[in-house]
Amino acid sequence: MQGFHFELQHTDPSGARAGLMTTPHGTVETPIFMPVGTRGTVKAMTVEDVRRSGASMVLGNTYHLFLRPGADLIERLGGLHRFMNWDGPILTDSGGFQVFSLGKLRTIGEEGVSFQSHIDGSKCFLSPEIVVKAQEQFGSDVMMQLDECPPFPSERKYVARSMELSVRWAARSKAARVPPEKSGQALFGIIQGGMEEDLRRASAEALVEIGFEGYAIGGLSVGEPKEIMQEVLSYAPDFLPKAQPRYLMGVGKPEDLLYAVGRGVDMFDCVMPTRNARNGHLFVDGDGGHVNIKQARFREDPSSLDASCGCGTCAHYSRAYLHHLYKNREILGIMLMTQHNVHYYQALMKGMRLAILEDRFEAYVKARLERRAEPLL
C-alpha cells in the first residue's frame, strides 16, 4: 500500500506553492482543483470526460453517499473507486457542511449531529467516528474530519464554541481511524473560527498539535463578501505547516482560486464549474469571464465559446449550437458545457502551476485577470 505523501516542490516569491501529492491511487500535481462528484459521479461527465478535462482527483460527498446508496453497500461493492470506475485519487468531505446546511432539520450535540434525511425524512446520526468509518468503507484517499461549519454571519461566542467542538471532534476522528500505515488513507483536519483571526489561529494550533496529513480551511464561501474571504486568507494559511497540503474547501470562482493560490493554498473543490454549466453559465477568457449561453445574441454565433480554450467543446461546436441545445434542454448541451467549464478550471490550475515553477505567478495572475476582462471575441 502506497501511503500518503506531500512534497512541496517550489514556492514562488508570492508565496504560491507547487507540489506533488501522492496517494494510494497515484500522484497528483498541486495546486489542484477537484471537480465535485457528489453521488459518485461528476455530474454529466463520464470518467473519461473527467480525465480528458485534465482533472486528476475528484471529490465525493460523504453526506450524500452515506444516505444513498450507503457506506456498507459501497464497501461490499468494492469501494467508491470501483463503484464509480474512477482509478485516480478521491477526497471525500465529512458531510458536516451538508448537515449544517439542513438548518432546523438537525441538532448538534457533543456526541455528533442528528438530522433528518433530505431523501425520506428518516432520522440519521453522524459522529466523528461514524464519518471516519464511512470514508474508510469508501476507501477515500483523503478523508475529512467531521466539523461544524457556522453560517455567516455568526456571533463570535458561537463561532468560538463551535470551533472548540470541531477541535474535539478532530481528536476523536484521529483516535477512530485505522492507522495510516495500514490503510494508506490520509485524514485532514479542518480549521474553523469564522472571520476571527485569533480563533483561526487557535483552531490551527490545536489541530496541528493533534497532527494530520493535511489541513483544510473550512467555513469560507458560506455567503461572506469577497473582501472578508480574502481577509481570512491573508492570515489563515500562514498558521499551517509548510510541509503539508492546505485545502480551501468549497472555493470557488476563478478569481478566488488565483487569489488563494497566491496565499499558499494547494487544494480546492467547488460545484461551480459543473453546476454553472447546467445553467448555461460558462467560464471564458473575455467578456468579464462569463458567458450566459441562453442569451439571444448567441443564436446565430458561429464562433467557439472561447477561442483560447483547448477543450473538445470549443474545438468542435459553435455558440449557436450550444445555444440551440440549451434552449431545447438537450442533455448533450449540459455534457458539452460541463466539459468546457471543468476544462477551463483545469487549464487555469495548470497555468498557475507552471507560473509558480517559473517564479512568475503574480504576472500570470495579472495577465489572466486582464484576459478575462477583455471584450468577448
Added chain:
Amino acid sequence: MQGFHFELQHTDPSGARAGLMTTPHGTVETPIFMPVGTRGTVKAMTVEDVRRSGASMVLGNTYHLFLRPGADLIERLGGLHRFMNWDGPILTDSGGFQVFSLGKLRTIGEEGVSFQSHIDGSKCFLSPEIVVKAQEQFGSDVMMQLDECPPFPSERKYVARSMELSVRWAARSKAARVPPEKSGQALFGIIQGGMEEDLRRASAEALVEIGFEGYAIGGLSVGEPKEIMQEVLSYAPDFLPKAQPRYLMGVGKPEDLLYAVGRGVDMFDCVMPTRNARNGHLFVDGDGGHVNIKQARFREDPSSLDASCGCGTCAHYSRAYLHHLYKNREILGIMLMTQHNVHYYQALMKGMRLAILEDRFEAYVKARLERRAEPLL
C-alpha cells in the same frame, strides 16, 4: 461530390440482404439502424459516443429542426453536419409523421399541411417543396418526401385517398429537388396504403414509376398489433426494386428488426434505444430481452448489465451503480444507459449482417431470440 449509390452485396436464402450504401458523407453497411438525433443531437450522446456504439449514420427530424433553430439558420451555419459535428451520413425525415401526430392542430390540403408549432403556437405550413428545400439546406445525405401517415385504424377509403395524395406529393418532391448529380443528395419515396395489400402495391408501383434513389415503408409502428405489421411486411418489400435500399420507418424493437431484415428491409430508425434508456429500460440478452434498472433487485447487484455485451457501460459499471444513478436522476445514468442500448442495437445489426453474408440468417435469428429469452445471469 460523391453521389448516392447502393450496392446489394448478398441475399441470404431467407431473403435478408447485405449491402453497401454510399453517400456524400461516406459508405455505410446495411442492414443499418440509425439512432435518432431529433434536434441535431442523438440524445445524451456525444458524436464520439455515437461512433463508439458502432453507429455510422444518424437520423434528424425535419419537423423539429425546421421549427427550431430553422433551416435557414442551419444553412448559414454550414449545414446540419457541421452544426452537430457529425461527419457521417445523415438521413432526415420529412416531418410528415410529426405533423400528422399533431391531430386537431393541423389541416391537410392538396397543397400541403398547415399546423400550429408545438413550441409557440405560431402558424406554420409544410409542402412537399418546402420540405425538400429544408432538407437541401440541412445538407442531408438522404432526404425523405413529405407524405401523409394515416393513424391506425383508419377506414380504407381514407387510406386510399391519403395514399394517392402522398403519391402526388412524391412527384412534386422530385420535381422540386436540386438534381442529384448536382447535390449528391438522395431522395426517397415513401409507400403508404395502410394495412391493405392492394393499396400498398399501387403506392409502390406509382412511386417506382416516378423513380427515387430508395423507398421507405411508412405508416407502420403507428399502434397496430405486431401481427398486422408482420402481415404488411410479408408482402410490401416485394413490391420494391431489388437494386435499391428499402427503409422501414420508425421500427422498432429488436424482434421487429430481426423479422423485417428477414423480409428484405435494409434500413431502420427508432427512438426506442435512446428513449427507453432515459427511462431505465435496457435491452439485454436474457431475461426476456429487457431490464428495468429501477427494480430493487438491482440495488446491490455487482454484475454488468449484459455479460455478453461489449459496450463500455457493461465493461466498467455494475447494475448496482446504474441503479444508483437512475434513482438519483444523475445524467451520467442516462448517458451510460443510452450508450448501452445504442450499442446493443448496433451489435444486433452487425450480427445480422455477418449472418447474411454467411447464409445463416435464419439460424442467427433463432439463436438470438432464444438468448434474449433466457433467464438473466
